[in-house]
Amino acid sequence: MEKIEILGLIAAALTTSSFIPQVYKAWKFKSTKDISLTMYMVFIIGTVLWLIYGIAINSLSVMVANTITTVFALFIIIAKIKYK
Template structure:
């Protein structure tokens, strides 16, 4: 594996992990009053587009990071709709 791919994987792990605490807090507290649905929908759409881009370029770091992030963002959108 090339160094640039390793760097991509590290970046993918860090950026993907960054949303985990928010998902956990929202899930635990069952409160989304301070969460912007518009922001999460826009972010979800952007991440899905990055996922498609990563698939097109056959980039494992982009595919993994954006797939996992899309799932986490989808969970946040569902929680926002459920706990409004």
């Protein structure tokens, strides 16, 4: 693996895992009033397109990051709808 791909994977690990505390917080406290549903609806369409882009440019980092981030964003959207 190229060195730059390692940097990309670290970046991917950070932006992806960053959503974990938000998912945890939303589900634990069952409170999502301050979270913008519009943000996550637009965001998730974006991450799906990023995934397609990542496949097209053959960037492992972009692919992995956006697959997992899409799942986390989905969990936040579900929490937002459930605990609005």
